[in-house]
């Protein structure tokens with residue numbers, strides 16, 4: 669099967685390349701294939717003739733999006749529509765990735781795929797708009813996979829930020845009243861490849877690693893696991909903060925745990941606990 673991956677240089681894009689099954693022929697398109705340029709997408713689809721497009725391209729700078737609304741919407745809403753149109757014209761199926769930040773975090777039980785989207789910030793609004801446009805164009809065939817708190821060995825993410833701060837600082841404060849699930853990009857990639865092998869699967873589904881954590885819990889685990897892996901040489905005190913003590917430009921949901929049951933049912937996959945995946949990723953980082 670021929671698969672076109674957009675945004676292939678990002679966290680998820682690289683994980684998709686690393687975990688790809690031997691049966692797929694991949695065209696990995698980085699920034700040179702701009703999802704904001706419909707003609708470029710049409711050309712890419714016409715020449716490569718993919719059976720599937722995985723759109724891993726996105727504007728993901730959550731705080732910067734508050735002052736760059738147009739750019740966020742250009743990539744995350746117009747860009748998704750452009751990819752959907754190119755996929756339709758070329759007869760390709762589309763897997764689109766979205767975010768837990770489409771929800772407002774007021775629930776206290778895991779978000780279901782059909783729960784109402786009520787984003788709190790511009791990034792979430794741009795991703796929600798992308799979802800709506802995709803559903804309107806290709807709701808019957810496309811798959812939307814919502815995930816959250818993504819990290820990988822390479823990339824701008826919470827794990828890498830924490831490792832840097834834990835080396836540079838003598839203590840840290842981390843938000844303890846926002847709860848979600850850290851997700852290794854490779855576990856998301858694995859489920860996407862599984863969906864690729866299920867041609868009849870469509871609709872919106874959730875995927876994250878298993879379990880629940882606050883950013884504070886995640887930071888404490890990062891320090892413990894990184895010490896055990898020899899990536900850090902000393903422990904520093906980490907204190908829990910309330911959201912109001914660490915103001916950021918974008919508001920974030922207090923609770924963004926995702927209900928993964930529809931995905932588990934459709935793919936037969938069971939998520940691994942986030943801490944197990946964190947340990948594996950840090951082990952790979954040490955050996956790199």
Ligand SMILES: NC(=O)c1ccc[n+]([C@@H]2O[C@H](COP(=O)([O-])OP(=O)(O)OC[C@H]3O[C@@H](n4cnc5c(N)ncnc54)[C@H](OP(=O)(O)O)[C@@H]3O)[C@@H](O)[C@H]2O)c1
Pocket residue numbers: 674675676677678679680681698699701702703704723724725726727728743747765766767768795815816817818819823824
């Ligand atoms: N990161 C998270 O915590 C998180 C959480 C929930 C959902 N998600 C979703 O998961 C998906 C993958 O995220 P990720 O963490 O892999 O993001 P990422 O590392 O930021 O990768 C996104 C890639 O898309 C590229 N890109 C940006 N604008 C583009 C454009 N106009 N045309 C083509 N490529 C473009 C970026 O290039 P540049 O780096 O050069 O801009 C980057 O390589 C996204 O849909 C994201 O919204 C992410």
